[in-house]
Amino acid sequence: MESWKLLSTDGQELAIREFTEDDAPDALDLFEQMAGETDFLLYAEGDAKISVSEERKYIASMRESRNSLFALAEICGEPAGSAIVHGSRWPRTRHCGTVGIAVAQVFWGIGVASALMDYVTEWAMKTRFVSKLDLQVRTDNERAIRLYERKGFVIEGLLTRQMYIDGVYFDHYWMGLTLPDVVPLIPNGTNGKLPNFPGGRQGELF
Numbered sequence: 001m002e003s004w005k006l007l008s009t010d011g012q013e014l015a016i017r018e019f020t021e022d023d024a025p026d027a028l029d030l031f032e033q034m035a036g037e038t039d040f041l042l043y044a045e046g047d048a049k050i051s052v053s054e055e056r057k058y059i060a061s062m063r064e065s066r067n068s069l070f071a072l073a074e075i076c077g078e079p080a081g082s083a084i085v086h087g088s089r090w091p092r093t094r095h096c097g098t099v100g101i102a103v104a105q106v107f108w109g110i111g112v113a114s115a116l117m118d119y120v121t122e123w124a125m126k127t128r129f130v131s132k133l134d135l136q137v138r139t140d141n142e143r144a145i146r147l148y149e150r151k152g153f154v155i156e157g158l159l160t161r162q163m164y165i166d167g168v169y170f171d172h173y174w175m176g177l178t179l180p181d182v183v184p185l186i187p188n189g190t191n192g193k194l195p196n197f198p199g200g201r202q203g204e205l206f
């Protein structure tokens with residue numbers, strides 16, 4: 001997906017692009033920073049224990065996958081937030097992508113997550129086969145829920161006891177966004193191959 005150049009709501013340069021392998025050290029720093037700033041993420045500071053070379057491989061695998069996306073938001077060139085979409089490799093579920101978004105606290109409230117979600121949605125539409133996005137969000141994360149609802153996600157379910165922090169369980173909403181059917185549904189029994197549609201690459205595995 002091509003890069004976007006925008007302005008944040010307070011007028012700063014906001015760029016969104018896919019992570020490249022060379023961003024691996026910045027990606028690890030950004031995730032570590034964000035993990036220490038909120039309890040709403042699945043991991044806490046110090047949990048990740050991922051090396052730079054592992055992160056490079058992860059970024060490479062995300063870039064290769066046609067139904068996954070790993071996007072970086074930068075404010076004036078500084079890493080500010082990220083969006084991840086994980087797509088399934090199985091033919092029956094690979095039209096679905098699970099989204100995760102986080103923004104460094106210093107950049108909250110200036111439209112970074114909003115722009116990241118727009119980028120994710122446009123990317124999904126451009127893939128021409130991702131027709132459903134979903135995500136999980138803690139039921140007490142009002143800020144994130146408001147963002148997702150404004151982008152068209154609806155609450156599809158409640159998952160209890162999804163997070164456990166210092167003796168307290170937290171529930172999650174499962175939220176979903178249905179996108180237009182832009183290609184015929186991939187028929188079952190295609191043995192991992194995509195049908196031949198314009199712009200598609202025959203026989204490709206995810």
Ligand SMILES: CC(C)(COP(=O)(O)OP(=O)(O)OC[C@H]1O[C@@H](n2cnc3c(N)ncnc32)[C@H](O)[C@@H]1OP(=O)(O)O)[C@@H](O)C(=O)NCCC(=O)NCCS
Pocket residue numbers: 038040041101102103104107108109110111112113114115136137138141142143144146147150
């Ligand atoms: C939730 C989060 C991603 C929002 O990122 P952000 O860049 O601050 O969000 P934006 O500035 O794009 O604002 C998007 C929406 O968030 C909500 N929001 C933003 N600032 C807010 C505030 N101060 N109070 C309440 N809601 C707020 C609003 O709905 C806003 O939309 P609006 O234009 O209608 O006001 C960010 O706070 C974050 O990373 N939090 C910690 C990690 C997290 O919770 N991730 C989501 C896990 S599911």
